[in-house]
Amino acid sequence: MLELYTSGTTNGLRAAVMAEESGLPYQAHRLNLQAGDHKRPDYLKLNPSGRIPTLVDGDAPGGRLVLSQSVAIILYLAEKSGRLWPKEAAARARALEWAMFQATDLSPRYGMSFFLLNGAPEKQPTAVGYIQGQMRNFYRLYDQQLAANAYLAGADYTVADVVAYAPTALAGRIGLQLDEFANLKRWLAQVGERPAVKRGMAVMG
Numbered sequence: 227m228l229e230l231y232t233s234g235t236t237n238g239l240r241a242a243v244m245a246e247e248s249g250l251p252y253q254a255h256r257l258n259l260q261a262g263d264h265k266r267p268d269y270l271k272l273n274p275s276g277r278i279p280t281l282v283d284g285d286a287p288g289g290r291l292v293l294s295q296s297v298a299i300i301l302y303l304a305e306k307s308g309r310l311w312p313k314e315a316a317a318r319a320r321a322l323e324w325a326m327f328q329a330t331d332l333s334p335r336y337g338m339s340f341f342l343l344n345g346a347p348e349k350q351p352t353a354v355g356y357i358q359g360q361m362r363n364f365y366r367l368y369d370q371q372l373a374a375n376a377y378l379a380g381a382d383y384t385v386a387d388v389v390a391y392a393p394t395a396l397a398g399r400i401g402l403q404l405d406e407f408a409n410l411k412r413w414l415a416q417v418g419e420r421p422a423v424k425r426g427m428a429v430m431g
C-alpha cells in the first residue's frame with residue numbers, strides 16, 4: 227500500500243497530483259502545517275527534515291521504502307506505474323530537464339518569495355522584486371516552449387508538467403501575475419482540466 231503524507235502547499239500538491247495520475251491505490255495523510263503536524267515525533271521518524279511530502283511504499287521491491295522530496299516521489303510513482311515517464315532516453319532527459327528547471331530554479335524562489343512576503347519580520351520589496359523578476363524571466367522561457375509544444379517536454383504530457391503545474395497554478399499566492407504569458411495560460415487551463423489534476427489539487431478537501 228502507498229501512503230502519501232501531504233498538505234496544501236506546492237510541493238505537497240504536486241506529489242498528490244502524481245499519486246492521482248499514477249492510478250495506483252494510495253492513502254493520503256493530510257498534515258496541518260499550521261498545527262505543526264510535520265514536526266511531531268512520529269512524522270519526524272519518516273522525514274527527519276520535518277517537511278512534506280513523504281511517500282511510504284510498503285510493497286517496494288527490496289522492502290518498505292520511505293521517500294521524501296516531491297520530485298523523487300513523482301519520478302518513483304511514474305516509474306512504478308509506467309505513466310508520464312517517457313520510455314526513450316532522449317525524451318526522458320527532456321522531461322527531466324523541465325522538471326529540474328521547475329524544481330531547482332523556480333521552486334526555491336517561490337519558497338523564498340513566500341517567506342519574504344509572509345514570514346519575514348520586515349518588508350523587503352527589493353529582494354522580492356529581484357527574485358520575482360528572475361521567476362518572470364524563467365516563465366517567459368516556459369511560454370516560449372509552450373508556444374511550440376503542447377506540453378513542457380514536447381507533444382506528450384509528462385512528469386515535467388506534473389512538477390510544474392501546482393507551483394505555477396498557485397503563483398498568485400506569492401503575488402506573481404503570469405497573465406501576460408498566453409501559452410502558459412493555455413497550458414494551465416489544459417492541465418488543470420485533467421480529472422487526476424483536479425483530484426490531486428483538491429487532496430486537502
Ligand SMILES: N[C@@H](CCC(=O)N[C@@H](CS)C(=O)NCC(=O)O)C(=O)O
Pocket residue numbers: 235236237238259264276277278279294295296297
Ligand atoms: N525540496 C522539497 C521541499 C519540501 C518543503 O519545503 N516542503 C514545505 C511545504 S511546500 C514544508 O514542509 N515546509 C514546512 C517547514 O519547512 O517547516 C520537496 O520538493 O519536497
